[in-house]
Amino acid sequence: MLRHYLPRFLQKVLQGNRAMAIAEPTSLPAEGVHPVSDLSATEGSAIEQIIPKIRPYSMVPNLGLEYLVQAVQSVIGQQIPGDFVECGVWKGGCAAAMRLTENLLQPQSPRLLHLFDSFEGLPPVQSIDGPLARRWQEDVNSPGYFDNCTASLELVQQNFHQLGILNSTVKFYKGWFETTVPQFVQQNPESKIAILRLDGDWYESTKVCLENLYPLVSENGIIIIDDYYYWDGCALAVHEYLGKQGLNHRIRSIADFSSAYMIKQAHREV
Numbered sequence: 001m002l003r004h005y006l007p008r009f010l011q012k013v014l015q016g017n018r019a020m021a022i023a024e025p026t027s028l029p030a031e032g033v034h035p036v037s038d039l040s041a042t043e044g045s046a047i048e049q050i051i052p053k054i055r056p057y058s059m060v061p062n063l064g065l066e067y068l069v070q071a072v073q074s075v076i077g078q079q080i081p082g083d084f085v086e087c088g089v090w091k092g093g094c095a096a097a098m099r100l101t102e103n104l105l106q107p108q109s110p111r112l113l114h115l116f117d118s119f120e121g122l123p124p125v126q127s128i129d130g131p132l133a134r135r136w137q138e139d140v141n142s143p144g145y146f147d148n149c150t151a152s153l154e155l156v157q158q159n160f161h162q163l164g165i166l167n168s169t170v171k172f173y174k175g176w177f178e179t180t181v182p183q184f185v186q187q188n189p190e191s192k193i194a195i196l197r198l199d200g201d202w203y204e205s206t207k208v209c210l211e212n213l214y215p216l217v218s219e220n221g222i223i224i225i226d227d228y229y230y231w232d233g234c235a236l237a238v239h240e241y242l243g244k245q246g247l248n249h250r251i252r253s254i255a256d257f258s259s260a261y262m263i264k265q266a267h268r269e270v
């Protein structure tokens with residue numbers, strides 16, 4: 001998620017108030033049970049406690065982090081079964097936000113947190129990712145380059161240790177998604193996912209994660225697509241996958257079009 005490329009008007013919206021993050025989904029037509037509509041009373045305090053702690057370890061704007069906290073609250077509140085998965089971890093901020101929120105609400109039975117990353121940055125842009133993505137990767141001196149979004153596994157583990165959440169329920173999968181993700185599914189065919197957070201930027205990275213992990217997402221589980229509004233390849237991978245599978249999921253924006261999500265729901269019920 002590379003915010004510095006946002007058009008100016010979106011940057012302005014990004015600085016807007018939090019109410020937008022919460023109000024937006026309820027203004028959409030009903031799509032059956034909507035996970036974010038059932039916010040617990042602790043919602044405000046969870047956000048206030050957690051986001052400052054993980055802020056240094058994530059590129060995601062605050063509104064996106066707030067949505068993530070709410071998403072965890074929702075799947076716990078609705079008892080949607082499954083683990084939390086992030087593909088594209090960088091310094092671990094989003095992953096930590098999921099775990100810290102869960103610790104606050106349901107510390108007694110932590111779900112597994114599966115974290116996939118090369119821990120050596122993004123793969124090379126392909127033409128399908130679009131000219132903006134190519135320019136971004138070529139511009140190695142840009143302040144938003146972040147060394148090609150590189151953070152080592154050791155750094156992420158150190159961050160988790162400092163936050164007090166490094167333990168055996170956190171599983172790290174180091175390597176390219178193209179290898180690690182299918183291998184995970186092969187070895188864990190019965191796994192269930194409650195939240196699937198896709199943050200790998202490019203077409204191929206998004207495609208391989210959707211193809212392999214979407215089938216494991218529980219009914220009413222949440223799939224967050226961080227780069228949907230940023231990179232052409234990511235949006236294309238999502239549309240291709242939904243089209244090929246004949247899935248009718250609506251793409252919903254987080255707050256301010258900084259990222260998107262969809263609910264795995266076979267049909268609109270109400």
Ligand SMILES: C[S@@+](CC[C@H](N)C(=O)[O-])C[C@H]1O[C@@H](n2cnc3c(N)ncnc32)[C@H](O)[C@@H]1O
Nearest residue numbers: 001058059088090094117118121176177200205
């Ligand atoms: C934009 S960063 C993730 C940001 C992070 N979620 C946060 O909270 O700030 C993208 C990450 O995806 C990883 N990545 C992208 N494509 C990948 C692939 N095909 N295989 C493994 N890692 C990949 C990069 O190494 C990088 O850490």
